[in-house]
Amino acid sequence: xxxxxxxxxxxxxxxxxxxxxxxxxxxxxxxxxxxxxxxxxxxxxxxxxxxxxxxxxxxxxxxxxxxxxxxxxxxxxxxxxxxxxxxxxxxxxxxxxxxxxxxxxxxxxxxxxxxxxxxxxxxxxxxxxxxxxxxxxxxxxxxxxxxxxxxxxxxxxxxxxxxxxxxxxxxxxxxxxxxxxxxxxxxxxxxxxxxxxxxxxxxxxxxxxxxxxxxxxxxxxxxxxxxxxxxxxxxxxxxxxxxxxxxxxxxxxxxxxxxxxxxxxxxxxxxxxxxxxxxxxxxxxxxxxxxxxxxxxxxx
Numbered sequence: 001x002x003x004x005x006x007x008x009x010x011x012x013x014x015x016x017x018x019x020x021x022x023x024x025x026x027x028x029x030x031x032x033x034x035x036x037x038x039x040x041x042x043x044x045x046x047x048x049x050x051x052x053x054x055x056x057x058x059x060x061x062x063x064x065x066x067x068x069x070x071x072x073x074x075x076x077x078x079x080x081x082x083x084x085x086x087x088x089x090x091x092x093x094x095x096x097x098x099x100x101x102x103x104x105x106x107x108x109x110x111x112x113x114x115x116x117x118x119x120x121x122x123x124x125x126x127x128x129x130x131x132x133x134x135x136x137x138x139x140x141x142x143x144x145x146x147x148x149x150x151x152x153x154x155x156x157x158x159x160x161x162x163x164x165x166x167x168x169x170x171x172x173x174x175x176x177x178x179x180x181x182x183x184x185x186x187x188x189x190x191x192x193x194x195x196x197x198x199x200x201x202x203x204x205x206x207x208x209x210x211x212x213x214x215x216x217x218x219x220x221x222x223x224x225x226x227x228x229x230x231x232x233x234x235x236x237x238x239x240x241x242x243x244x245x246x247x248x249x250x251x252x253x254x255x256x257x258x259x260x261x262x263x264x265x266x267x268x269x270x271x272x273x274x275x276x277x278x279x280x281x282x283x284x285x286x287x288x289x290x291x292x293x294x295x296x297x298x299x300x
Contacts, residue, residue, distance in 0.1 A: 013055055013056040013058060013092070014053055014054070014055040014056075015053065015054050015119055015122040015123045016051065016052070016053045016054075016119055016122070017051070017052050017053075017114075017115045017116060017117065017118030017119030017120070017121070017122065018049045018050065018051050018052075018115050018118065019049060019050050019110075019111040019112075019114035019115040019118065019146055019147065020045050020046065020047065020048065020049050020111065020146055021045075021046055021048050021049065021050065021099070021100040021106040021107045021108060021111045021146060022043045022044050022045055022046055022105070022106055022107040022144060022146060022259075023044045023046045023106065023173060023175060023257060023259065023264055023266070023295065023297050024043075024044055024105045024106070024257055024258050024259025024260060024262055024264045024265075025041050025042055025043050025044055025144070025228070025257070025258075025259065025260050026042045026043075026044050026151075026209065026221065026224070026225040026228065026257060027040070027041065027042040027153075027205065027206055027209050027224065027225065027228045028040070028041050028042075028228065028232065028260035028261070029195060029198075029202035029205065029206060029228065029231065030192075030195035030196070030199055030202055030203075031153075031155065031162070031206070033155060033158065033160065033162070034158075037192075037195065037196075037199075038155040038156075038157055038158050038160075039142075039155065039156050039157055039188075039191065039192075039195075040153060040154065040155055040156075040162065040206070041144050041145070041153075041154050041155075041156050042151060042152070042153055042154075042165065042209060043107065043144040043145050043146065043151075043152070043154065044225075044257055044297055044298065045146065045151070045297060045298065045299070046106070046173075046295050046296075046297040047295055047296050047297070048099040048100055048106070048295060049098075049099055049100070049111065049115070050096075050097075050098040050099070050100055050108065050111035050112045050114075050115045051095075051096070051097045051098070051115060052069060052074070052094065052095070052096055052112070052115040052116045052118075052119045053094070053095040053096075053119065054066075054069075054092055054093070054094055054095075054119055054120075054123050055092050055093055055095070056090050056091065056092040056123075057090075057091040057092045057093070060090075060091035060092075061091075064090075064091040065088050065089060065090075065091065066088075066089035066090050066091040066092045067089065067092075067093070067094065068089065069094045069096065069116050069119075070094060070096050071096065071112055071116075073109055073112065073113055073140050073141065074096075074112045074113055074116040076140055077113045077116055077117055077136050077137075077140060078116055078117075078120060080136050080139065081117055081120050081132070081136065082120075084132065085124065085126065087124060090123070096112075098111070098112065101177050101264075102181070103181030103182065103183075103262075103263075104177050104181065104182075104259060104262045104263045104264050105182060105258075105259020105260070105261055105262015105263060105264050106259065106262065106264060107143070107144050107146050109141060109143075110137065110141065110143040110144060110146050110147075111146050113136065113137060113140065113141075113143075114133060114137075114146060114147045117132075117133050117136060130147060133147050134147065134159055137159060138159040142156045142157050142188075143156060143159065144156055145161070148161075148164075149167070149299075150164060150165065150166055150167045150299065151164075151165035151166060151167070151169065151213065151298070151299070152164055152165055153165060153206075153210070163210070165210070165213040166213065166216075166299075167298075167299035167300060168213075168216040168299070168300045169213060169216065169218050169221055169298050169299065169300045170218070170296065170297065170298035170299050170300035171218065171222070171254075171268045171269060171270060171296075171297050171298050172268075172269040172270075172271070172272050172273060172294070172295075172296060172297075173257070173266050173267065173268060173269070173294065173295050173296070173297050174251075174253075174266050174267045174269070174273065174278070174281045174285070174292055174293070174294055175257075175264055175265065175266025175267070175292075175293050175294075175295070176240065176264075176265065176266060176285050176288070176290035176291070176292060176293070177263055177264050177290070177293075178238055178239060178240060178263040178264075178265070178290070179263070180263050181263065182236070182259075182261050182262050182263060187236060187261055190235060190236070191235055191236070191260075191261070194234065194235035198231060198234075201231060202228075202231060205224055205227045205228050205231065206224075208220065208223070208224045208227075209221060209224035209225070209228070212224055216300070218254070218270040218300070219254055219255075219270060221255075222254040222255025222268040222270065223254075223255055225255050225256065225257050225268065226245075226248075226255040226256045226257075226268075228260070229241070229256050229257060229258040229260075229265070230245070232258055232260040233258075236260070236261065238258060238263065238265050240265065240288050240290070241256075241258065241265055243288065244256060244265060244266070244267065247284065248267065251267060251277065251280065251281060251284070252269075252277070253267035253268060253269055254267075254268050254269055254270050255267070255268040256268065266293075267281070273294075278292075278294060
């Protein structure tokens with residue numbers, strides 16, 4: 001009974017925030033906005049999350065100040081939040097857990113920040129303010145739209161929502177993560193030069209992708225995502241991309257996706273792969289030197 005009471009007390013003083021990550025993007029490329037070319041994304045949300053929890057210490061002195069969360073960028077976000085609301089962190093301890101691979105293009109850093117802010121809104125019993133979240137992100141890093149619970153066309157540098165794309169589309173995925181980590185900031189000049197050379201091809205790809213979302217057509221979305229992935233391969237090549245592309249039809253995949261500035265790549269399936277097919281995919285990925293991961297991504 002004592003243990004049960006302690007657990008109940010701990011729940012009353014513990015708050016949590018979570019944010020999903022991505023399996024890269026269904027599209028990343030140039031888009032003209034307000035007279036300049038921006039990097040536009042249609043992120044590919046996945047059912048993998050970053051979690052942040054804070055447990056208050058009820059035994060601490062009333063004037064004691066608690067710690068900032070772990071992680072440099074999460075700590076910066078928390079400090080901005082506290083300064084904005086003129087608050088001080090109560091004494092206690094932070095707990096951090098993430099299901100997202102760091103440096104792979106799964107939006108792990110952005111998800112950490114958003115999860116931290118969502119936890120802080122609950123700690124201080126404040127109404128959730130998405131505008132404050134976006135403003136905080138804009139002062140820390142180029143980010144995607146993981147703070148939304150739907151697909152969106154989003155300008156990662158300008159932090160501008162261009163178009164909502166809804167929740168009608170979803171996929172089953174089989175994917176791998178190559179070992180090389182990608183520094184997003186470092187490769188941005190390379191990407192922008194590539195985008196200038198291929199602006200018309202990216203515009204065609206994005207037009208088809210947006211039309212596919214409007215029609216709620218997952219096969220057309222998968223086709224456009226494959227084109228975007230192939231364009232990305234010309235700028236930031238992935239070692240296993242061509243091999244996966246060559247075997248796409250063998251496994252009956254509807255398309256491919258990549259983390260355009262990361263190391264994730266894999267197959268899109270509009271229908272759930274059978275257990276037998278999952279076994280074949282696992283063996284194939286193993287032959288390439290990688291474990292095969294399966295995840296539901298998107299919404300529909």
